[in-house]
Amino acid sequence: GESVGLHLPTLSVQEGDNSIINCAYSNSASDYFIWYKQESGKGPQFIIDIRSNMDKRQGQRVTVLLNKTVKHLSLQIAATQPGDSAVYFCAEGGSQGNLIFGKGTKLSVKP
Amino acid sequence: DAGITQSPRHKVTETGTPVTLRCHQTENHRYMYWYRQDPGHGLRLIHYSYGVKDTDKGEVSDGYSVSRSKTEDFLLTLESATSSQTSVYFCAISESAGLPIQFFGPGTRLTVL
Numbered sequence: 111g112e113s114v115g116l117h118l119p120t121l122s123v124q125e126g127d128n129s130i131i132n133c134a135y136s137n138s139a140s141d142y143f144i145w146y147k148q149e150s151g152k153g154p155q156f157i158i159d160i161r162s163n164m165d166k167r168q169g170q171r172v173t174v175l176l177n178k179t180v181k182h183l184s185l186q187i188a189a190t191q192p193g194d195s196a197v198y199f200c201a202e203g204g205s206q207g208n209l210i211f212g213k214g215t216k217l218s219v220k221p
Numbered sequence: 222d223a224g225i226t227q228s229p230r231h232k233v234t235e236t237g238t239p240v241t242l243r244c245h246q247t248e249n250h251r252y253m254y255w256y257r258q259d260p261g262h263g264l265r266l267i268h269y270s271y272g273v274k275d276t277d278k279g280e281v282s283d284g285y286s287v288s289r290s291k292t293e294d295f296l297l298t299l300e301s302a303t304s305s306q307t308s309v310y311f312c313a314i315s316e317s318a319g320l321p322i323q324f325f326g327p328g329t330r331l332t333v334l
Contacts, residue, residue, distance in 0.1 A: 142321055152265070153225075153311050153325035198257075199263065203321040213263040 118197060122215045129187040131215045133200035138181060140202035144209065145174060145185045150195045157185070157198075187217075195219045224248040226325035227312050237256045240299040242329050244312030246292075252315040253295040254323060255279075257308040264311065270295055271318075274296060302333045 135143065141162040146154040160167045160174045160183075167174050173186040174182045183200050199214035224247045234240050244253060255267040256279075266279030270288040274289050284306060288296045299306055309330050313323040 143320060146325075151328075153327050156322055156324060159322055201323075207264065208269070209321055209323060211264040213261070 118216045120213050120218060120221060122192050122218045123188060125160050125192060125219055125221050127187075127190055129190045129194070130188075130216060130217075131185045131198050131217065133183040133185075133212050133215075133216075135181050135183060135200065135202045135209070135212070137202060138178070140200075140210075142203040143174070143176060144201045144203070145183075146199055146201065147194075148214070150196075154199070184216070190217075190219050192219050192221055223242045225312060225314060225324060227326040229329060230327065230332045233334065234302050235334050236257075236303055237301050240302050240331065240333075242297045242310055242312075242331070244295045244297070244326060246312075246314050246317075249292060250296075250312060250314040250323075250324075251292075252317050252318070252323075254291065254313040254315075255295065256280075256284070256311045256313065257281065257306075257329075258311060259308050267297065267310075277281050300332075304333050307331060307333045 144159045145157040147157050148154045158162045158169045158172050159173050160176050165176050171188045175184045197216050199212045201209040201211045203209040226245045228243045254269040256264045258264050265281045267281055267285050268279050270276045270289040290294045309328050311328045312326040315321055315323045
């Protein structure tokens with residue numbers, strides 16, 4: 111299977127609990143942030159994005175929070191399900207379109 | 222992965238041989254990217270394209286070349302494969318620089334022996 115999960119921080123949660131995955135970004139000039147989900151053997155999948163002029167954005171079962179003061183991004187997953195098990199990583203981008211990706215956090219959901 | 226295909230999906234080759242990976246999109250997006258993904262490094266940009274025949278280097282471009290003769294196709298070539306190029310390669314596309322959400326293909330697992 112996919113070896114991308116090796117040596118990653120791991121978050122283990124019980125099914126039905128809420129999950130919070132954190133990300134520290136590096137460039138204070140970044141104006142766009144994206145969360146991706148990557149399941150074993152698959153390509154990264156877009157989850158949700160947020161612009162730097164916002165501090166919160168909600169999607170279906172997911173919420174992203176942005177704290178520009180401390181350059182911190184978090185992804186909250188409500189009522190975590192076994193299908194949420196994956197590696198999650200954030201990406202930051204600027205006006206030129208290129209993204210810089212974090213190394214990711216492995217989410218493990220216990221039934 | 223809708224609208225983005227990569228071929229081959231798996232390849233085993235020997236050191237010193239040339240290898241070409243293909244990315245094909247049906248979304249008519251302007252921007253296309255090639256990344257490699259390795260444990261402990263995350264996704265690293267190899268090359269990208271901002272239009273037909275317009276390409277530029279990324280973070281880890283040494284040993285790789287690209288070509289884009291049509292909007293829908295972006296080729297990545299390893300001129301002479303080395304064991305350090307064993308990796309999973311992902312293609313991504315995005316619509317514009319101002320909206321940099323990138324959508325990824327399914328990946329190609331390349332093993333160089």
